[in-house]
Amino acid sequence: MSGTKPRTLYDKIFDAHLVETLPDGTALLYIDRHLVHEVTSPQAFEGLRMAKRPVRRLEGTVAVVDHNIATDASRYTGIDDPESRVQVETLERNVKEFNVPYIPLTDARQGIVHVIGPEQGLSLPGMTIVCGDSHTSTHGALGALAFGIGTSEVEHVLATQTLLQKRAKNMRVTVEGALPAGCTAKDIVLAIIGKIGTAGGNGHVIEYAGSTIRALDMAGRFSVCNMSIEAGARAGMIAPDQTTFDYVKGRPHAPKGEYFDRAVEWWKTLPTDEGAVFDKEVFLDAAEIVPMVSWGTSPEDVLPITGTVPNPEEGADEARRAQLRRMVDYMGLTPGQKLTDLKVDVVFIGSCTNSRIEDMRAAAAIARGRRVAEGVRAMVVPGSGLVKLQAEQEGLDAVFKEAGFEWREAGCSMCLGMNPDKLTPGQRCASTSNRNFEGRQGPGGRTHLCSPAMAAAAAVTGRLTDVREIAEGKH
Amino acid sequence: MDAFTTLTGIAAPLPMANVDTDKIIPARFLKTIARTGLGKSLFANLRYREDGSENPDFVLNQEPYRHAEILVTHENFGCGSSREHAPWALLDFGIRCVIAPDFADIFHNNSFKNGILPVRLPREVCDQLMEDARLGGNARLTVDLERQVVVRPNGEEISFEIDPLRRHLLLNGLDDIGQTMQKSASIDGFETKQRAAQPWLYGAAQQEERTAS
Numbered sequence: 001m002s003g004t005k006p007r008t009l010y011d012k013i014f015d016a017h018l019v020e021t022l023p024d025g026t027a028l029l030y031i032d033r034h035l036v037h038e039v040t041s042p043q044a045f046e047g048l049r050m051a052k053r054p055v056r057r058l059e060g061t062v063a064v065v066d067h068n069i070a071t072d073a074s075r076y077t078g079i080d081d082p083e084s085r086v087q088v089e090t091l092e093r094n095v096k097e098f099n100v101p102y103i104p105l106t107d108a109r110q111g112i113v114h115v116i117g118p119e120q121g122l123s124l125p126g127m128t129i130v131c132g133d134s135h136t137s138t139h140g141a142l143g144a145l146a147f148g149i150g151t152s153e154v155e156h157v158l159a160t161q162t163l164l165q166k167r168a169k170n171m172r173v174t175v176e177g178a179l180p181a182g183c184t185a186k187d188i189v190l191a192i193i194g195k196i197g198t199a200g201g202n203g204h205v206i207e208y209a210g211s212t213i214r215a216l217d218m219a220g221r222f223s224v225c226n227m228s229i230e231a232g233a234r235a236g237m238i239a240p241d242q243t244t245f246d247y248v249k250g251r252p253h254a255p256k257g258e259y260f261d262r263a264v265e266w267w268k269t270l271p272t273d274e275g276a277v278f279d280k281e282v283f284l285d286a287a288e289i290v291p292m293v294s295w296g297t298s299p300e301d302v303l304p305i306t307g308t309v310p311n312p313e314e315g316a317d318e319a320r321r322a323q324l325r326r327m328v329d330y331m332g333l334t335p336g337q338k339l340t341d342l343k344v345d346v347v348f349i350g351s352c353t354n355s356r357i358e359d360m361r362a363a364a365a366i367a368r369g370r371r372v373a374e375g376v377r378a379m380v381v382p383g384s385g386l387v388k389l390q391a392e393q394e395g396l397d398a399v400f401k402e403a404g405f406e407w408r409e410a411g412c413s414m415c416l417g418m419n420p421d422k423l424t425p426g427q428r429c430a431s432t433s434n435r436n437f438e439g440r441q442g443p444g445g446r447t448h449l450c451s452p453a454m455a456a457a458a459a460v461t462g463r464l465t466d467v468r469e470i471a472e473g474k475h
Numbered sequence: 476m477d478a479f480t481t482l483t484g485i486a487a488p489l490p491m492a493n494v495d496t497d498k499i500i501p502a503r504f505l506k507t508i509a510r511t512g513l514g515k516s517l518f519a520n521l522r523y524r525e526d527g528s529e530n531p532d533f534v535l536n537q538e539p540y541r542h543a544e545i546l547v548t549h550e551n552f553g554c555g556s557s558r559e560h561a562p563w564a565l566l567d568f569g570i571r572c573v574i575a576p577d578f579a580d581i582f583h584n585n586s587f588k589n590g591i592l593p594v595r596l597p598r599e600v601c602d603q604l605m606e607d608a609r610l611g612g613n614a615r616l617t618v619d620l621e622r623q624v625v626v627r628p629n630g631e632e633i634s635f636e637i638d639p640l641r642r643h644l645l646l647n648g649l650d651d652i653g654q655t656m657q658k659s660a661s662i663d664g665f666e667t668k669q670r671a672a673q674p675w676l677y678g679a680a681q682q683e684e685r686t687a688s
Contacts, residue, residue: 019658019661019662019664019665020658020661022640024638024639024640026640028655028658028661028662030662030665030666030669032676039505039506039558040557040558040559042507042508042509043508043509043510043559046508047652051652053652053656056662057666059677059678067502067505068506081506083506083507084506086506086508087506087507087508090508124676127676132557132559133556133557134555134556134557134581136557148556148557148581149557149581149584150557150558150559150562150581150584150585150588151559151585152559152585152588152589153584153585153588155652156651156652156655159652159655159656160652160655160656160658160659160662161662161666162655162658162662164651164655166638198493198551198554199493199550199551199554199577199579202551202577202579202580203580229555229581232551232554232579232580234580234581254675255675256675259674259675260675262675263673263675266673298493298495319490319492319549320492322490323491323492323493416502417501417502417503418502418503418505418506425525435495435497435555435556437495437497437498437555438497438498438520439497439498439501439520440497440502443501443503443520443525444525
């Protein structure tokens with residue numbers, strides 16, 4: 001496999017983890033890191049129990065609770081929702097029974113699985129990383145092959161530390177140039193999804209490349225790779241470089257001393273070879289990116305904040321027109337309406353897309369010295385206990401609280417409507433999360449995806465707002 | 476997992492593209508620790524009104540589609556999350572086959588693990604089958620995995636492609652964990668090699684550090 005043919009980053013990591021190729025070409029792929037959470041694991045552990053199988057490699061596995069839990073102080077006195085409580089208690093029983101390393105709710109390191117993996121150095125460049133969650137693509141920002149799996153595959157990895165995989169196609173998205181003022185990694189990835197569509201990456205692994213991507217810090221890279229799945233790609237990756245190595249160095253589970261140097265030596269061989277062929281190539285000029293916001297109920301339905309609600313009757317065919325009508329109706333919009341005229345009820349800053357310290361800082365920069373608009377509920381939910389601590393050391397919690405934002409405990413929170421943080425029917429939310437599907441943040445809720453700075457701007461003006469106007473002192 | 480060989484049944488038409496996993500089963504129903512019992516929550520936000528009553532406009536609330544075993548739909552079915560609750564909910568409702576122009580990758584994969592057959596056919600063929608499905612109970616479709624054909628009510632046969640290994644596992648109702656367990660010597664061998672090349676992946680890093688200091 002390793003001959004002289006130029007290979008992509010994806011090919012190299014795939015090849016390095018190939019245990020065996022089955023006669024029909026299916027690969028048995030070794031998995032270095034398996035992250036487990038409460039929602040997609042109970043049936044997998046039950047399967048192991050029934051088949052009397054142990055977890056094959058405990059040190060390759062780590063479990064945490066994030067989806068189901070409340071993000072206020074009530075979580076420390078027990079979970080109110082009986083079903084959520086059963087699910088969390090089931091995970092706790094399972095990790096005990098199978099001896100799986102576990103980060104409990106009361107641990108400062110607890111947080112969203114896709115924030116704490118990299119934060120703890122559990123996720124490293126060159127690794128294969130899986131989790132029963134589609135946003136596992138996040139970890140690909142380290143130059144790893146990371147993707148979401150279903151519960152049957154969770155059981156397969158627990159039992160065998162491998163997965164049966166078909167090789168995916170290679171796709172490269174190249175973004176070149178300096179990012180305009182007011183734009184962030186989130187705007188890049190929303191622009192990419194808007195361009196290629198929500199099925200644009202189906203069957204592919206996306207490598208993000210180009211000067212704009214290389215200039216991003218790790219938080220920005222995580223945001224970009226996180227939303228690969230919203231473009232249909234199970235995995236997104238960015239070649240590891242000095243930014244990556246500096247990020248990894250010194251993290252609790254990262255290699256130390258001489259091992260770190262040896263690891264870096266290997267990681268430096270991973271970037272895509274000159275001349276490697278991609279099945280699909282997409283190019284974006286960073287200069288054309290503007291602060292983005294989603295208007296519909298699919299992540300591909302994004303527009304520049306300066307845009308207006310589309311007219312469904314201009315859809316390409318009847319199926320698309322019907323889809324657009326449904327979206328306009330569900331979202332409570334009027335064709336031609338300016339996006340900046342849309343009033344918000346709720347602002348959510350958090351989720352595995354945008355809950356790192358850099359995201360907190362970007363939101364705080366807008367919140368500082370301003371007030372959350374009358375009638376708006378604005379919440380800030382750090383991605384991990386450690387992000388929360390660091391933000392508090394930097395005084396960001398005080399900035400948020402003074403401005404009227406809620407400052408909460410780490411968890412998935414209002415990204416997905418399965419814990420107490422939910423929208424009520426008809427509520428409109430500016431959200432830094434990743435999905436604007438119907439009912440995603442709660443039945444009948446209306447989600448507008450945007451960057452942390454844009455979400456904070458919406459909080460202080462009470463409507464979707466072009467963050468560049470804040471910088472210009474217009475609000 | 477139940478084997479899938481041939482299925483003849485009522486097909487429900489769902490002419491929507493990008494049906495996401497939150498539509499198939501909203502997150503509030505993922506709090507179960509079982510694989511069964513999710514059928515009543517399938518498509519909950521489309522199927523029930525706010526007061527919990529059935530929405531009569533939704534296809535699965537209409538006769539004969541309450542008994543559908545096949546779903547015919549549009550592009551990118553199952554996009555979104557990795558929740559296997561989506562195929563579990565379909566299965567628990569009684570749907571064992573979904574026909575669409577294409578599927579989101581993770582959903583596609585999860586379906587096979589649960590004895591659900593996702594059939595990819597071109598959009599215009601799906602539209603034809605959707606017309607058949609609209610004829611209701613007298614117009615059953617047959618999906619024959621052995622012969623890799625969908626048989627229309629008029630007897631016309633439409634062939635479909637499927638990965639041979641997946642076909643084999645489905646036809647025989649095989650669990651792939653058992654199969655992989657037979658490769659344990661190979662996996663041991665991989666770990667031995669990897670441990671030598673990258674000892675830091677094997678918990679040695681911190682120990683080394685402690686020894687060194």
